[in-house]
Amino acid sequence: MKLTLKVWRQANATAQGEIKTYPLDGVSPDMSFLEMLDLLNEQLVTQGEEPVAFDHDCREGICGMCSLMINGEAHGPEVTTTCQLHMRSFSDGDTITIEPWRADPFPVIKDLVVDRSAFDRIIQSGGFISANTGSAPEANSVPAPRDKAMRAFNVATCIGCGACVAACPNGSASLFLGAKITHLGELPQGQPERWSRVVDMVGQHDHEGFGGCTNIGECASACPKEIPLDVISQLNKDLRTAMKQGL
Amino acid sequence: MAASGAAFIGFVLGHMYGNLKAFGGQEKFNEYAHHLRELGEPLLPYEGFIWIMRVGLLAALIVHVVCAVVLARRAGQARTVKYAVKKNKGSSLSSRTMRWGGATLLLFIIWHLVNFTFGKVNVQTGETGAAAGDPYSLLVDTFDVWWMTIIYLVAMVALAFHLHHGTWSALQTLGLTNTASSRQRAKTAGWVLAVVVAGGFSAVPLSVLLGIIEK
Numbered sequence: 001m002k003l004t005l006k007v008w009r010q011a012n013a014t015a016q017g018e019i020k021t022y023p024l025d026g027v028s029p030d031m032s033f034l035e036m037l038d039l040l041n042e043q044l045v046t047q048g049e050e051p052v053a054f055d056h057d058c059r060e061g062i063c064g065m066c067s068l069m070i071n072g073e074a075h076g077p078e079v080t081t082t083c084q085l086h087m088r089s090f091s092d093g094d095t096i097t098i099e100p101w102r103a104d105p106f107p108v109i110k111d112l113v114v115d116r117s118a119f120d121r122i123i124q125s126g127g128f129i130s131a132n133t134g135s136a137p138e139a140n141s142v143p144a145p146r147d148k149a150m151r152a153f154n155v156a157t158c159i160g161c162g163a164c165v166a167a168c169p170n171g172s173a174s175l176f177l178g179a180k181i182t183h184l185g186e187l188p189q190g191q192p193e194r195w196s197r198v199v200d201m202v203g204q205h206d207h208e209g210f211g212g213c214t215n216i217g218e219c220a221s222a223c224p225k226e227i228p229l230d231v232i233s234q235l236n237k238d239l240r241t242a243m244k245q246g247l
Numbered sequence: 248m249a250a251s252g253a254a255f256i257g258f259v260l261g262h263m264y265g266n267l268k269a270f271g272g273q274e275k276f277n278e279y280a281h282h283l284r285e286l287g288e289p290l291l292p293y294e295g296f297i298w299i300m301r302v303g304l305l306a307a308l309i310v311h312v313v314c315a316v317v318l319a320r321r322a323g324q325a326r327t328v329k330y331a332v333k334k335n336k337g338s339s340l341s342s343r344t345m346r347w348g349g350a351t352l353l354l355f356i357i358w359h360l361v362n363f364t365f366g367k368v369n370v371q372t373g374e375t376g377a378a379a380g381d382p383y384s385l386l387v388d389t390f391d392v393w394w395m396t397i398i399y400l401v402a403m404v405a406l407a408f409h410l411h412h413g414t415w416s417a418l419q420t421l422g423l424t425n426t427a428s429s430r431q432r433a434k435t436a437g438w439v440l441a442v443v444v445a446g447g448f449s450a451v452p453l454s455v456l457l458g459i460i461e462k
Contacts, residue, residue: 006331019331072334097332104327167336169343170318171325211325212318214345215416221337230425237422 001027001087004095005040007052010108017108019097029088033076034059034066036087037098053111059083061224064159067166068112069099074163074222081161081224101166105173105208118208119160119176125204126197127180129189142188152186155179157225167222170211175219177205178231181238195242202239248314249417251307256414256440258304259406263447269460270451273383280382312353319346341412341441348405355402362389370395387462390455399452407445411437 003024010017024040031039034056041051057065061084070076076085090096098112106114144152156179164175181198184190190197206212213232220229268279286296335343362368363386369379371388379385390396414437415424424430454460 008331069330069332072330072332073336099330099332102326102328102330104325169338170322172322209325211322213420214318214342215412215419216338216342218336218338228427228430229419230427230430233419233422233424233430235422236420237425240422 001029001090001092003027003036003090003093006095006097007040007112008099008108009052009111010100011050011110013107013109019099027087029086031087032059032083033068033070033085033087034083053109053113055113056083062159064161067101067114067161067163069097069101069166071097074101074166075161075224079224079226081159084224101162103162103165103171103210105171105210106162106165114162116160116162118210119162119173121208122173122177122201122204123160123180126193126200127184128193129184130192131189144187148186152183155227155231156183158183158223158227159225161224163222163224164219164227165210167218168211168213169216169218170214172211172213172219173205173208174213174232174235175223175227175229177201178233178235179227182231182234185234185238194238195245195247198235198238199242199247202235248311248318249420251311251314252413252417254303254307255311256410256417258300259410259444259448263444266451267447269383269386270454273381273462276383276386277381312349315346315349339412341408342416344408345412348409351405352402352409355398355405358398359402384462386451387455387460390452393456396452396456400449403445403449406448407441410444411441413437414440 005022005024006019007022008017009020022040022044024036024043027036027039034054037052037054044051055065055067057063059066061081064081066075066082068075068082070082070085075082077089078085100106100108100112101114101116103114105118106116109115158176158179160176162173162176165171165173168174180201184197185194215229215232217229220227265279265283268276283297284294288295291299341348360366363382366375367377367379367385368375369385369388370392372379374380380388390399415430415433418424418433418436419430424433451460
């Protein structure tokens with residue numbers, strides 16, 4: 001396959017970035033998207049150019065480290081992470097525009113790499129439960145209703161990649177927030193901190209500079225883990241309950 | 248946003264019901280308009296009910312617009328560098344046109360109040376105030392002018408779009424769509440309200456233009 005790549009290049013956090021065009025030949029349809037970028041970088045190195053910086057880690061779709069806005073779609077055209085996207089989803093002769101996540105709370109560090117520690121700070125503000133340390137407790141000693149457990153497990157698949165923010169026209173992280181609130185709020189272990197959690201996490205979210213949710217729904221379509229929009233309703237419901245309690 | 252929007256949904260349903268009285272003829276329509284002013288008497292003074300509604304709607308409008316401006320500003324600050332390429336995958340056209348549609352509706356409401364409430368402008372005779380004619384005559388004279396009907400129909404398209412996304416969005420904001428089925432119901436409610444309200448409102452000017460409603 002022969003491709004034309006339009007890639008966002010930015011030397012560092014403060015530099016002015018621009019889109020540069022690179023022709024790339026010899027791409028196999030069996031390559032993953034990141035392997036295709038590896039190929040581009042080998043070509044750039046032999047030409048004496050700086051390779052393109054991009055985030056990746058597990059390359060099996062479970063760590064949430066890879067990102068990339070590919071032709072205007074977070075993680076590209078398939079419902080998966082960029083590392084699990086393969087070049088067979090594209091055609092010979094395609095032009096592919098590759099940009100970093102665009103959100104001011106996710107500042108660009110270099111090229112396609114953005115700083116997502118805003119998500120870590122949101123988790124630190126309330127995305128945890130208090131548990132005694134020591135030997136592991138008996139798994140069945142705390143009963144959890146099956147429907148609640150299933151819902152919690154389904155939304156616990158959120159890997160915090162930030163695709164929801166990248167896709168949202170408002171730059172809101174409400175789907176991420178909702179996934180964490182629902183995941184911990186549906187389980188018995190999450191109850192003690194349930195109401196303070198939602199207030200603290202929403203407060204941190206707003207403090208980081210993410211936008212407000214207007215229920216457009218681009219986030220759920222972009223989510224590689226298919227987190228549904230109802231977690232945002234749960235977030236709103238929990239926040240309302242917490243505010244009634246004067247938190 | 249959701250609470251003030253819900254108040255508007257209640258209002259447009261009531262307003263649309265009143266407008267459909269135009270199909271009952273001049274006497275019925277004018278009597279309804281007059282009755283609105285006497286509603287609640289003697290507990291309320293003359294026009295008391297209408298002024299309570301006006302104050303309530305103005306308060307809801309202020310809340311709605313302030314929330315919209317705050318949300319739009321936050322969105323602007325959250326992404327100062329735009330994408331070179333951005334596709335819309337899962338959003339409705341109505342959800343992406345809420346801000347422009349809202350501004351269109353606001354301009355329309357200002358003209359609508361000048362047209363029928365505070366100014367009473369008869370675009371055919373050029374008369375204003377009481378001389379513009381009784382409510383029914385003013386209505387027929389207005390919609391006999393084709394471009395006035397066009398203005399109203401454009402506003403109803405904007406209203407339909409606003410209701411289509413707004414209804415579901417309000418229910419989601421109020422935390423009432425916690426399952427896939429309730430989300431589907433909320434979206435269906437948006438469709439139904441959009442079609443019923445915009446359709447009901449549009450029926451009167453279209454009927455005037457087509458000669459079904461006449462003096």
